[in-house]
Amino acid sequence: MANEPFFTIDGTHYVPTPAARGPWNPNSLHGRVIAGLLGAEIERLHGSPDFMPARLTVDMYRLPDLSPVEVTTKVVRAGNRIKVIDAEFVSGGVSAGRATCQLLKRTENPAGNVWKPEPWVVPAPADIPPPTDGRSGMGGMWATRRIAGDFGTVGQKRLWMSEVRELVDGRALTPFVRVAVSADFASPFANAGDNGLEFINSDVTVYLHREPAGEWIGYEVVNHGATDGVAIGECFLYDEQGPIGSATCAALAQRRMARS
Template sequence: MPEAFYLPLGEGRYEPTRATESPWDSGAQHGGPPTALLAHVIDGTAGADMRLARVSVDFLGPIPRHEVRVEVSPVRPGRLISLSEARMIAGDRTVVVARAWHIATGPPPPVTGERLRPPALSEPGTGPLRPDLAGWGYGRAIEWRYTHGGHGTLGPAGVWTRVRIPLIAGEKITGLARTLIVADSANGLSAVLPMQEWLSIPPTMTATLARVPAGEWVHMAARTRLSDDGLGIAHATLCDPDDHLGEVTQPLLVRKR
């Protein structure tokens, strides 16, 4: 197991390790780690009383698994709300762009809405597990405990996830990173067509977060719905053992291979 998803090289540069490896191309990164890295860097520029409330990430092509650099710039500075943008650049090409809204925290409101009651934490090895996960970097870097569905099972899926390693070597992983490393997996978890025969490509992912998890575990309840003209939407509801965390949405390009 690599020591982290990324090794810091200084001056905004990072070396992705095998933990970022895509299941479809060993030379490319899965979308989850780049999403978490860009959000983490943006979050480091926000004030102490600001919390990331939404991040939208656009994947502009395959994300190579070699040295990248990250640049951040403000879009709409503000005291109560702010919008920032981060770019992941490989060589001379921008491969991922993320925009994140931060909202200032404040006193608790008198009501918070209906509580989401998460499923019980499953036992290790719960649910079907594809044998090829043993050789897939991103798959091995996360512990998956299914509450329904599973790898190789088509349709809706529920799974408890625990990221096993830090996002960046030498830094303690945050609750935000734990959430976003797995958020881009909604489509893969809940595919309704066999991926060996059908492409299901999310060019972008949006995560809207009410809060971050209090501990190591994040549950994803994922489902996918397809239209009759080659598009679809993957959606996941996120929670921790206490309550609701947020929502994930991915539009999909669906084509037969």
């Protein structure tokens, strides 16, 4: 990818680039790069082809600045059918987030049929023109193809998303990392309304029954609720072959800081 990556490598640390800035504070990281790097390090250090990363939960309890980042991991359980890995996101020597990933042994599905939602019938990304209004994703942080609804509207929202840059310089995006680095999008997509986005998410959880095939991931808002400034949001996730899982989040009422 020709675009600037979100992180470069300096020894054991990851150095954020300007592309990693978030929307809430001009001197802080975007939640997507926190979740993405935690997921990427878990997969890089502990993943294997015979295990499926079925759940990734990321807690984001401090808004990190642009200091160099270190990610540490710990094996909680390494069984024959289940692995559980913890990881910590340390920015400038201060813990800013953590993740737990559950990896399950791949095997064969049992016989029989189980209810599932109707197929997601939408246009393919190649059949949808790119946005012409400059809203392709925070000035080029990602690429989108809008299917239905948009930010600033209250109706059902669906879109395709694709990454346009590496998470870490020199490391190709794996299917799992594509999901991990995009999953934070569930919060603004589900929690934005006719006044824009006024919730900042404190976590994100991804459930996957398979990894995506191809570069495009579909997001469909299926739930939002908010009381006393605390919100939840949920999206179903798809690739061009069909459903792959879901992304859920909790969020707090928040206002943006002005950019200088």
